[in-house]
Amino acid sequence: MCGIMGYVGPQQAGPILVDGLKRLEYRGYDSAGIAVSNGDIRVQKAEGKIANLESLIEGDQPNGTIGIGHTRWATHGAPTDANAHPHADPSGEFVVVHNGIIENFQSIRDELADRGAEFSSETDSELLAHLVAQEYDGDLVEAVRRTVALSEGAYAMVVMSKLEPEKIVAVRKISPLVVGLGDGETYLASDIPAILHRTRDFLIIEDDEMVIVTAEGATVETIGGDRIEREVTHIDWDAGQAEKGGYEHFMLKEIHEQPDVITETLGGRLSEDGTVRLEGVEFDDAYIEALDRVWITACGTAYHAGLIGQEIFRRVLRLPANVEYAHELRYANPIIGPCELMIAISQSGETADTLAAARIAPDHGARMLAITNVVGSTLSRYADDVLYTRAGPEISVASTKAYMAMLIGQYLLALRLGAARGTVDEELAQAVSHGLHQLPGAIEEVLGREQEAISAAEEIVDAEDVYFIGRGLDYAIAMEGSLKLKEISYLHSEAMPAGELKHGTLALITKDVPVIVVLTQRAVYDKTISAVQEIKARGGRIIAVAYDTDTEIEKYADTVMRIPDMDDLLAPVAAVVPLQLLAYHVARLRGHDIDQPRNLAKSVTVE
Numbered sequence: 001m002c003g004i005m006g007y008v009g010p011q012q013a014g015p016i017l018v019d020g021l022k023r024l025e026y027r028g029y030d031s032a033g034i035a036v037s038n039g040d041i042r043v044q045k046a047e048g049k050i051a052n053l054e055s056l057i058e059g060d061q062p063n064g065t066i067g068i069g070h071t072r073w074a075t076h077g078a079p080t081d082a083n084a085h086p087h088a089d090p091s092g093e094f095v096v097v098h099n100g101i102i103e104n105f106q107s108i109r110d111e112l113a114d115r116g117a118e119f120s121s122e123t124d125s126e127l128l129a130h131l132v133a134q135e136y137d138g139d140l141v142e143a144v145r146r147t148v149a150l151s152e153g154a155y156a157m158v159v160m161s162k163l164e165p166e167k168i169v170a171v172r173k174i175s176p177l178v179v180g181l182g183d184g185e186t187y188l189a190s191d192i193p194a195i196l197h198r199t200r201d202f203l204i205i206e207d208d209e210m211v212i213v214t215a216e217g218a219t220v221e222t223i224g225g226d227r228i229e230r231e232v233t234h235i236d237w238d239a240g241q242a243e244k245g246g247y248e249h250f251m252l253k254e255i256h257e258q259p260d261v262i263t264e265t266l267g268g269r270l271s272e273d274g275t276v277r278l279e280g281v282e283f284d285d286a287y288i289e290a291l292d293r294v295w296i297t298a299c300g301t302a303y304h305a306g307l308i309g310q311e312i313f314r315r316v317l318r319l320p321a322n323v324e325y326a327h328e329l330r331y332a333n334p335i336i337g338p339c340e341l342m343i344a345i346s347q348s349g350e351t352a353d354t355l356a357a358a359r360i361a362p363d364h365g366a367r368m369l370a371i372t373n374v375v376g377s378t379l380s381r382y383a384d385d386v387l388y389t390r391a392g393p394e395i396s397v398a399s400t401k402a403y404m405a406m407l408i409g410q411y412l413l414a415l416r417l418g419a420a421r422g423t424v425d426e427e428l429a430q431a432v433s434h435g436l437h438q439l440p441g442a443i444e445e446v447l448g449r450e451q452e453a454i455s456a457a458e459e460i461v462d463a464e465d466v467y468f469i470g471r472g473l474d475y476a477i478a479m480e481g482s483l484k485l486k487e488i489s490y491l492h493s494e495a496m497p498a499g500e501l502k503h504g505t506l507a508l509i510t511k512d513v514p515v516i517v518v519l520t521q522r523a524v525y526d527k528t529i530s531a532v533q534e535i536k537a538r539g540g541r542i543i544a545v546a547y548d549t550d551t552e553i554e555k556y557a558d559t560v561m562r563i564p565d566m567d568d569l570l571a572p573v574a575a576v577v578p579l580q581l582l583a584y585h586v587a588r589l590r591g592h593d594i595d596q597p598r599n600l601a602k603s604v605t606v607e
């Protein structure tokens, strides 16, 4: 997500902070800032590229040998100067940079406002500066500790105070944080590449740990205050490897980030009892009760996410739902009523076709809700309501973690709409909430079985054509698996509903033609197995994605990629992961440029 930098030592902090932030530019951001102290703290920040910050600083260099810096990827509030980090408390004595999300943001803000606080930004991060100031009674470490106790969520925060000018205090709760050890100087960063050219000796801060950084080094503690002896990790990656977190490609890194992405997307929005609170989605229960239909429009991978949404909305809401390719919908002269909701899904929020299709809704008096990853994107500005997916910057052209976040967003929306329409009772809401909260762990398990995808990749790497089949939600996942394979491996593939195979395509299934079968939908399991038998009868090779408990598939499959048992409704989230890994490893074996595949752009802003 956002980037963090910190420095304490004998040198001027400003240039070191800016240099570190520039080395994190590849991650994407929309504003940047630094705070440097020489007894008084000076904050300088600017919307847009780091070049804007540099222009601000030029000729007005901050003076001081301790400081913190940040590149922001907007979540709460638009990318503006005011919302850029660092944030200070009203006295200016405490400054904070922060990555992640404070889930109880609203209640903290309300309480502070009740006590007369005034805010200079729309961010959740600024509240941390207010809280640290409120909790300070002569000990910065304790004030930060008490602030952590008051702030729910998954985040990293870094605090500096003019009252204790020799130290930086930082906390990790899920969002990454590392300390770089120099000779008489110490660095802090969210990511190793920011400081790898300055030191190769790191302390890796783990979840629920706090670190107190001075020029002499760093002390690691639990949030509770127990001292931890952290071993120094010597990193010998080159700069390119470091940017990718040690992975060979951004795509693989982003696939592995998906458990954390789910946690981010759910953060503060879903309670244990299944109650959903979606900031930015303003419609009320009366509007939801009156809804006649949901439209979903999108392109590419976002369209495939919409296929899952369509099925969930139909099942959970018992409401007509249609997903339409945006480039088709925009010229289809659709019949849309005022009591219908248009959901436009786009990672970038800039896809020209999706923007055009989304704008049809208001012409018919319908409301438009955007599901997008980019705060302030054109789609988010067109929309009546926005559900931000919070996947963080996605660098690989082939989308993985953004897709995952789109799925989670739609589950949340279905629960919200279902509660208002009375189709989701307490029991179901609780069960789905429980299942969603279990997903990060389940996805970790799937990622731990990457070898299964590698074996499957070795089986199909020399194939000329690959087919993907499934029914219902499995068909939607088959579509996404097929697209992933095509776009990075350049191997021809086609996805179809399992029942459609016998209506023509079976003619192409001959000896050893690989067919990937997704088998998570128990209600139609036997029907899909019939298609599997038809393929086997013609000598085709079966590669299955199946639950751990599915022993039946072993009779037919040459290779099985397993996922843990779970509710069929949530299974797409797990089932897509082996297919992402499969596509990745086929492309790797074929020696392709995985992060920049041919003929594709990250955001398609032309028609």
Ligand code: M6R
Residues within 6 Å of the ligand: 299, 300, 301, 302, 303, 345, 346, 347, 348, 349, 350, 351, 354, 397, 398, 399, 400, 487, 600, 601, 602, 603, 604
């Ligand atoms: O930014 P968007 O989600 O609107 O982009 C839509 C498609 O162009 C995009 O999903 C594309 O299919 C990706 N290359 C998929 O990996």
